[in-house]
Amino acid sequence: MKPTVLITGANRGIGLEFVRQYVDEGWRVHACCRHPDAANQLYELAGPDVLVHRLDVADAGQITALAGKLRDEPLDLLINNAGVYGPPGARFGALEPEGWLDTLRINSIAPLLMAQAFRNHIEAGGGRTIATLTSKMGSIGDNASGGSYIYRSSKAALNAALYSLSLDLAPHIKVLILHPGWVRTDMGGPSGEIDAVESARRLRGLIADAGPADSGRFTDIDGSTIPW
Numbered sequence: 001m002k003p004t005v006l007i008t009g010a011n012r013g014i015g016l017e018f019v020r021q022y023v024d025e026g027w028r029v030h031a032c033c034r035h036p037d038a039a040n041q042l043y044e045l046a047g048p049d050v051l052v053h054r055l056d057v058a059d060a061g062q063i064t065a066l067a068g069k070l071r072d073e074p075l076d077l078l079i080n081n082a083g084v085y086g087p088p089g090a091r092f093g094a095l096e097p098e099g100w101l102d103t104l105r106i107n108s109i110a111p112l113l114m115a116q117a118f119r120n121h122i123e124a125g126g127g128r129t130i131a132t133l134t135s136k137m138g139s140i141g142d143n144a145s146g147g148s149y150i151y152r153s154s155k156a157a158l159n160a161a162l163y164s165l166s167l168d169l170a171p172h173i174k175v176l177i178l179h180p181g182w183v184r185t186d187m188g189g190p191s192g193e194i195d196a197v198e199s200a201r202r203l204r205g206l207i208a209d210a211g212p213a214d215s216g217r218f219t220d221i222d223g224s225t226i227p228w
């Protein structure tokens with residue numbers, strides 16, 4: 001039986017590249033996106049081993065509905081990739097709660113709701129791994145420049161929740177907390193240090209090589225540990 005992965009935010013950026021690379025490697029891929037009708041690049045990859053599902057991760061009802069629809073599908077790997085930067089221009093002096101709360105819902109809360117909803121699927125699979133894309137910008141120890149209140153706090157909250165999850169699910173399920181590098185995507189912009197192909201290739205390597213000691217570790221794209 002082919003190894004199976006479920007990926008959120010699979011229609012563009014690093015998520016789309018994960019789909020391309022896992023299917024090339026012989027995996028079965030559940031590729032989730034919030035607007036399948038507009039996911040043209042994803043549908044170019046669709047086939048017997050790439051199944052496209054509608055999923056807005058900000059909608060808890062959609063998460064539980066998809067988990068129910070896939071109840072008989074063991075998953076080797078869940079990749080929480082979907083994320084947003086948050087409202088542009090949200091600087092101190094102009095902060096507002098609504099965009100911040102929306103960002104927390106997508107970046108911080110949804111990955112945990114996904115883990116909760118798909119726990120049984122992951123326990124039924126062989127790989128037993130939840131990999132979540134966080135950001136070095138969520139590191140308090142690494143923050144030398146300030147600003148980016150919304151994105152930074154959403155990823156710091158995500159990291160705190162994932163660390164708890166790594167303890168709660170040990171030793172059965174590995175919880176990987178991965179910084180993908182500064183990547184040339186819509187979010188990372190054109191000045192990023194690596195492209196999505198390189199980022200997904202290196203992240204797949206980190207996921208494949210992860211051992212129990214890597215669960216709950218804030219891991220940089222080069223495999224080193226990022227301070228919380």
Ligand SMILES: NC(=O)c1ccc[n+]([C@@H]2O[C@H](COP(=O)([O-])OP(=O)(O)OC[C@H]3O[C@@H](n4cnc5c(N)ncnc54)[C@H](OP(=O)(O)O)[C@@H]3O)[C@@H](O)[C@H]2O)c1
Pocket residue numbers: 008009010011012013014015033034035055056057058080081082083084106133134135136179180181182183184185186187188189192
């Ligand atoms: N690029 C970087 O340099 C960088 C650095 C550190 C961390 N990261 C993290 O890496 C992950 C992927 O980033 P990326 O660079 O590939 O970003 P991207 O190109 O902006 O793509 C973001 C993806 O997330 C999806 N998404 C956003 N909100 C969603 C929602 N509510 N429900 C479902 N999907 C949603 C988007 O779907 P739509 O097309 O529907 O909007 C899109 O597929 C994110 O978690 C990001 O925080 C990126």
